[in-house]
Amino acid sequence: MSGGSFPGSSKDKVNGAGKALNTHDLDGHDLPPSPAPSTPRNGGRKYALATELVYTESSDQYNAASVPIYQSATFKQTSATGGGMEYDYTRSGNPTRTHLERHLAKIMNAERALVVSSGMGALDVITRLLRPGDEVVTGDDLYGGTNRLLKYLSTHGGIVVHHVDTTDPETLRGVVNNKTAMVLLETPTNPLIKIVDIPSIASIAHAANPAAVVAVDNTMLSPLLQNPLDLGADIVYESGTKYLSGHHDLMAGVIAINDSALGEKLYFTINASGCGLSPFDSWLLLRGIKTLGVRMEKQQTNAMRIATFLESHGFKVRYPGLKSHPQYDLHWSMARGAGAVLSFETGDVNVSERIVESARLWAISVSFGCVNSLISMPCRMSHASIDAKTRAERALPEDIIRLCVGIEDPEDLIDDLSRALVQAGAVNITPEGFQALKINDSAEASS
Ligand SMILES: *Cc1c(COP(=O)(O)O)cnc(C)c1O
Numbered sequence: 001m002s003g004g005s006f007p008g009s010s011k012d013k014v015n016g017a018g019k020a021l022n023t024h025d026l027d028g029h030d031l032p033p034s035p036a037p038s039t040p041r042n043g044g045r046k047y048a049l050a051t052e053l054v055y056t057e058s059s060d061q062y063n064a065a066s067v068p069i070y071q072s073a074t075f076k077q078t079s080a081t082g083g084g085m086e087y088d089y090t091r092s093g094n095p096t097r098t099h100l101e102r103h104l105a106k107i108m109n110a111e112r113a114l115v116v117s118s119g120m121g122a123l124d125v126i127t128r129l130l131r132p133g134d135e136v137v138t139g140d141d142l143y144g145g146t147n148r149l150l151k152y153l154s155t156h157g158g159i160v161v162h163h164v165d166t167t168d169p170e171t172l173r174g175v176v177n178n179k180t181a182m183v184l185l186e187t188p189t190n191p192l193i194k195i196v197d198i199p200s201i202a203s204i205a206h207a208a209n210p211a212a213v214v215a216v217d218n219t220m221l222s223p224l225l226q227n228p229l230d231l232g233a234d235i236v237y238e239s240g241t242k243y244l245s246g247h248h249d250l251m252a253g254v255i256a257i258n259d260s261a262l263g264e265k266l267y268f269t270i271n272a273s274g275c276g277l278s279p280f281d282s283w284l285l286l287r288g289i290k291t292l293g294v295r296m297e298k299q300q301t302n303a304m305r306i307a308t309f310l311e312s313h314g315f316k317v318r319y320p321g322l323k324s325h326p327q328y329d330l331h332w333s334m335a336r337g338a339g340a341v342l343s344f345e346t347g348d349v350n351v352s353e354r355i356v357e358s359a360r361l362w363a364i365s366v367s368f369g370c371v372n373s374l375i376s377m378p379c380r381m382s383h384a385s386i387d388a389k390t391r392a393e394r395a396l397p398e399d400i401i402r403l404c405v406g407i408e409d410p411e412d413l414i415d416d417l418s419r420a421l422v423q424a425g426a427v428n429i430t431p432e433g434f435q436a437l438k439i440n441d442s443a444e445a446s447s
Pocket residue numbers: 118119120121143145146186190217219220238239240241242251252253367
């Protein structure tokens with residue numbers, strides 16, 4: 001079935017597939033079913049996420065298999081009054097971006113998705129819902145950039161920011177009140193891999209102030225593994241730079257919502273400030289999303305192998321795939337997988353530094369979500385923007401090493417890590433194998 005006019009072609013053309021669909025999206029764009037709202041609106045069984053990730057219907061006049069890149073800042077109008085056409089200016093809307101947004105809305109189980117130039121750009125758009133005097137309640141183990149933006153808003157925007165241990169909903173209950181305009185959550189946190197109970201916190205926040213917006217940063221798990229909107233969140237946002245893209249070749253931010261009024265406010269800011277994702281990056285992200293399923297599955301399997309390996313050699317490992325994770329049950333009550341980011345401690349900052357520098361396959365890099373494996377020391381790299389005193393207050397161990405596991409052969413990854421551990425002097429070599437040298441506080445050798 002090839003029916004369907006793409007914006008820009010004749011609008012009178014009868015859209016066969018579109019008859020059963022509401023073809024007007026929230027912006028009033030009369031779009032063809034592309035990427036098709038294939039489910040749940042087709043009336044049949046809902047497709048699995050793995051199917052939705054790759055299934056798009058592009059129906060431009062040439063039936064292009066890949067959504068075209070509309071590399072155009074402006075679109076010609078048909079009348080002097082400018083009315084009538086779907087698109088006029090790319091800051092306000094672009095067909096390639098719209099395709100991506102509709103595809104993401106489907107995948108994220110959302111009414112509407114919006115894409116901007118980075119994950120931090122997404123948070124910037126979201127926090128512009130706030131007014132001076134508003135209170136924000138958030139975690140104490142946040143992504144460094146999130147921390148920096150919130151700090152800026154508290155010193156320059158009159159926003160009151162409370163950092164609390166969000167792993168205990170009761171702590172949060174003591175802080176939220178009728179001035180709480182936003183609750184900002186990350187789960188699992190990074191790099192401490194603490195789990196946050198989204199449903200309980202959302203209900204506590206909404207009870208304290210029904211107008212409070214609960215926003216969840218879902219970057220660590222991606223829509224493949226967790227849907228915060230289904231767990232009580234009002235807004236979910238992600239850095240598209242990570243798992244959604246998967247190749248560290250673009251930067252993007254994604255916001256998804258179910259409330260159309262909220263969607264309108266967020267879109268207003270994107271159009272007003274001009275941070276919408278460019279057509280080329282929208283196209284690249286669309287391409288990346290198609291392989292999210294296979295990438296994440298392989299990355300998770302590898303991550304579980306590495307986590308088990310490190311734990312069995314006596315290191316204190318933080319990974320929600322391990323039964324030893326103190327919030328294992330809570331994590332699995334919300335998520336469909338453990339993700340591919342884990343951290344471990346060696347008990348010695350210098351040993352950790354040597355491990356990171358001795359690894360070869362594991363590239364020293366901030367960020368995660370890429371197909372290749374990465375190693376980093378968060379206190380020296382991604383979280384260096386949090387001052388040492390605050391890091392200590394938040395019990396962020398200076399020796400913590402973060403591993404972001406890729407799709408390589410797991411034996412190669414383990415060999416390389418073993419060699420780095422030995423070379424760095426992190427392990428005691430015995431005839432039976434090797435064991436972590438310094439077992440710190442709560443970590444007991446498990447084998
Ligand atoms: C990377 C990241 C961000 C910021 O995304 P950018 O695309 O780098 O701006 C926000 N939150 C988390 C958890 C991240 O890992």
